Amino acid sequence: MKSQKPNKSLRVPEQEFLSPILPRVKASKDYRDRKTLLEKCDELLGKSGIEIRLQEAALVKAQEQSDKVLTEKQRLHIQQWTSQALRCNIARILTGDSFRQFAFHLAESFLLQQFCRLIKFDTVHVPGKSTLQEYSEAFEVEEIQEIIHLLTGSAQKKSAEIGLEESFDDSVVLMDSTCMELNIHFPVDWVLLRDALRTLTKAIECIRRHGLKSRIQTPSEFRKQMNKLCIAMTHQKRGKDSRKRRKEILRQMKRLSRCVEKHGRRYHKLLSDQWEKTDLSQKEVDQILKRIDSILTQLPEAIDQAHERIIGERQVPNDRKILSLYESHSQVYHRGKAGKPTEFGLQLLVGESMDGLIVDWDLVEGAPKNDTQHLKPCIERLQASGITILEAVGDRGFASLKNSKYLFQQQIGDQLCPRGVIDLQKRLQEKEFVTFQKRRAQTEARISILKHRFIGPTIPAKGIKRQKKHVAWSILTHNLWVIARKIITQAEPMQQAA
Secondary structure: OOOOOOOHHHOOOOOOOOOOOOOOOOOOHHHHHHHHHHHHHHHHHHHOOHHHHHHHHHHHHHHHHOOOOOOHHHHHHHHHHHHHHHHHHHHHHHHOOOHHHHHHHHHHOHHHHHHOOOEEOOEEOOOOHHHHHHHHOOOOHHHHHHHHHHHHHHHHHOHHHHOOOOOOOOOEEEEEEEEEEEOOOOOOHHHHHHHHHHHHHHHHHHHHHOOOOOOOOOHHHHHHHHHHHHHHHHOOOOOOOHHHHHHHHHHHHHHHHHHHHHHHHHHHHHHHHHHHHOOOOHHHHHHHHHHHHHHHHHHHHHHHHHHHHHHOOOOOOHHHOOOOOOOOOOEEEEEEEOOEEEEEEEEEEEEEOOOOOEEEEEEOOOOOOOHHHOHHHHHHHHHHOOOOOOEEEEOHHHOOHHHHHHHHHOOOEEEEOOOOHHHHHHHOOOHHHHHHHHHHHHHHHHHHHHHHHHHOOEEOOOOHHHHHHHHHHHHHHHHHHHHHHHHHHHHHHHHHHO
16 A cells, blocks of 8 residues: 655645633632733744644654545644644643543633633533543654754744743753652552452453353452451551561462462453453453453562562562562662652653753663763753753762763763762862852752642653653643743733833
């Protein structure tokens, strides 16, 4: 099948978006601020060109997948769908809602409906939670990265066009790393057995509801038994025979887990062989089987791990340790913070410009890296995106002889904080170094804003692919927010004078 070579002429001119005028709301400054912010974000999406770029990319992809030339109606539908997906993702992250909460919020808020282009004369078609999730997964990470670079480039090169009095400076990158915690239970060994039993029994209940049954004790009774054992385990932290009692309780947990494991395997085979007798679709069956497979594959190892730790009283190496049955890529992150020396999640590198835009990031898949290993890839990614870096700023974790040599070869100013006390004292005599290091302290606040205001305290997505997309959408929304607030701040003195 030959696909016709697409070009930018695929895009259809769209009619100017028309909607009723929003009512004027008095005595609510927070609402007026949100309204002004969304209006500026709406202008930025158009003036920076990122909305058009995303539409063009979607049209090219659709044309490549079709064996016929797309009609004008089809192209217009793709453009409108892409625009809604982009705007819904941005608005959802700005509000901090889940998919379900945002679906309600979107149906109730005329302001959000207008921003997301959902109003068509007297009809509003609001997407549901499943459609909103499809929007979040509609674009690849590389596509989101491209429009982020396009937006940051507009703030630097086309500042007057988007309404900035002064262009943003992207010649300095301030780097730091943090741990993005995942939405998992604290990794206690016997809790893994409880999670496994709970998932298997719920899957069995689902299969039974849809008409396939085999002899088994009521599945909820297994959960009751496991919950009683978990309560008993928590009460054995102190006491004369606490170690002995913990081992006895774990043995009961192991017997119960193996019993449910056998039922899980039997029901897995039953559903796989006779799913046509149910009212489930093939996709629903695959999802249930995948869920059971995931637990059955990990359960023997989780039982062995609990046995080693509690009965054998032996340590398990981190590379062999299961932290979560659902987020198997989660890592142990030793940071030595007061009150929280160890975190469980993924390492996130953030590169910030002097004006607060995030120009580079990397959600590390696998074990956390030393900060010294992040500098060179960060500079290379920035240079590949067309940004000329003149100064690199980081804390002492980024400093090394190898990195200093690399920066010298690239003719980039080395503003990394030295590790040695004597070297640091010498650098503190340099006015420029002191200025950059003072500014670097604000990067900690920038990371906190990104984590708690946009991404969330934990990444609200499952699987490394979706988590990377969520981080990318969050950074795009953050950069839009920064630029829009800058434009609003510049306009305030003029409005007061008028």
